[in-house]
Amino acid sequence: MLGRTTEYAIRAMVYIYIRNQEGGRPSFKEIAKNIDSPEQFTGKVLQNLARSNLVSSVKGKGGGFFFSGPSKSLTLYEIIKAVEGDEYFSKCGFGLKQCDSSSPCPMHDDYSEIRKSFFQLTNKQTIQSLAEKVNQHKAVLNRLQLT
Amino acid sequence: MLGRTTEYAIRAMVYIYIRNQEGGRPSFKEIAKNIDSPEQFTGKVLQNLARSNLVSSVKGKGGGFFFSGPSKSLTLYEIIKAVEGDEYFSKCGFGLKQCDSSSPCPMHDDYSEIRKSFFQLTNKQTIQSLAEKVNQHKAVLNRLQLT
DNA sequence: ATATAAAAAGATATAAATGTCTTTTTATAT
DNA sequence: ATATAAAAAGACATTTATATCTTTTTATAT
Numbered sequence: 560m561l562g563r564t565t566e567y568a569i570r571a572m573v574y575i576y577i578r579n580q581e582g583g584r585p586s587f588k589e590i591a592k593n594i595d596s597p598e599q600f601t602g603k604v605l606q607n608l609a610r611s612n613l614v615s616s617v618k619g620k621g622g623g624f625f626f627s628g629p630s631k632s633l634t635l636y637e638i639i640k641a642v643e644g645d646e647y648f649s650k651c652g653f654g655l656k657q658c659d660s661s662s663p664c665p666m667h668d669d670y671s672e673i674r675k676s677f678f679q680l681t682n683k684q685t686i687q688s689l690a691e692k693v694n695q696h697k698a699v700l701n702r703l704q705l706t
Numbered sequence: 707m708l709g710r711t712t713e714y715a716i717r718a719m720v721y722i723y724i725r726n727q728e729g730g731r732p733s734f735k736e737i738a739k740n741i742d743s744p745e746q747f748t749g750k751v752l753q754n755l756a757r758s759n760l761v762s763s764v765k766g767k768g769g770g771f772f773f774s775g776p777s778k779s780l781t782l783y784e785i786i787k788a789v790e791g792d793e794y795f796s797k798c799g800f801g802l803k804q805c806d807s808s809s810p811c812p813m814h815d816d817y818s819e820i821r822k823s824f825f826q827l828t829n830k831q832t833i834q835s836l837a838e839k840v841n842q843h844k845a846v847l848n849r850l851q852l853t
Numbered sequence: 854a855t856a857t858a859a860a861a862a863g864a865t866a867t868a869a870a871t872g873t874c875t876t877t878t879t880a881t882a883t
Numbered sequence: 884a885t886a887t888a889a890a891a892a893g894a895c896a897t898t899t900a901t902a903t904c905t906t907t908t909t910a911t912a913t
Contacts, residue, residue: 560707563901566801573812586859595803600902606861619910620858635813654713655848656742665720665836665845666782669827673820680816689812698812701802710871733889747872753891766880767888 560677565642567604569635569686570594570700575614575624576690584623595701604642611641632688636681648678707824712789714751716782716833717741717847722761722771723837724847731770742848751789758788779835783828795825 561569571590578585585593587602594601605624609616615627626633639647651658652670660667692698708716718737725732732740734749741748752771756763762774773780786794798804799821800811807814839845 560797560799561801563801570801588859597902599904602860603862603902609860616860617910618858618860618908620856620912622859622910624860650707652707654708654710654717655846663845665839665847666827666831667845669831673823673827676820676823680813680820684813684816692812698810698814699802700812735889744872746874749890750872750892756890763890764880765878765888765890767882767886769880769889771890 561639562643564604565639567594567596567601568608568638568642570596571601571605572608572614572633572638572686573689573693573700576626576686577693579625584625586623590624593700608638608641613638613641632685634682635684636678639681648674708786709790711751712786714741714743714748715755715785715789717743718748718752719755719761719780719785719833720836720840721847723773723833724840726772731772733770737771740847755785755788760785760788779832781829782831783825786828795821
């Protein structure tokens, strides 16, 4: 469904948010350790997210990643769009270059429904809502314990 | 959602089914032309499907691909499983190695719903049902006209 | 000021998915 | 029998995704 890069992106953002709440500003090394992702690659992913202004960063000693401004909620949709690209939510499930209700692929109707549900999920769930589940011990970020 | 290889697989199978109904037994070159896919690669994909006994083939002059036996219906699920592998329908949407209701990722509940819907779609839709839509001009296999 | 610790950047490396080219095998039409 | 047309097989080639290694830049703690 989602590429690994996107999975790292979401997990990393949730981790950053949680550490921010605790007053921390984690480095990508700390993040990678805690979400069980490759260190340098996670750095790259975060670099891109920062470029897209989905997260902030400061260089130098004591620096790291954090959410700035009035913590408006950040939907998964925005992250997925930034990482996977815009077409992700409109691609035909059958692989046709052109597919819409006027000239549908044979799966079009059923598939549209599911895509819509997924779209809604990604617009409903936010980094904040996921983080809350983790905080309330209703979900885990990975198999390892959070430090 | 689905890899390109799987998309080719499904489109190819639908095309084969339609041609079979007309009494034809298409070659992978004919198939590729009509579903707008790379020729040789389509050959490989069909070779694998034939290995998995999801379609039959005969070599030699006049040969090609066809469905044998009492045309039992073939679900998309079976094709997807053969091409993408078994884990496809159970992978965590968040990328966790371990994720289930006892130790869920933060998206687990919502995502499970969607995965279930998709699973149901792929078990409801068959090569036959898709072919029928195409036959009834309610859907198209690709942008080009079928010959 | 200087050392330090962090992100950013750049250059590669590896793996997986996708695609192509060539040769071999094999039915079957002639 | 032979030519032909088809799948099968094998060997590469390309592209995209994922991952690592090294160097540079830059805040800030000391």
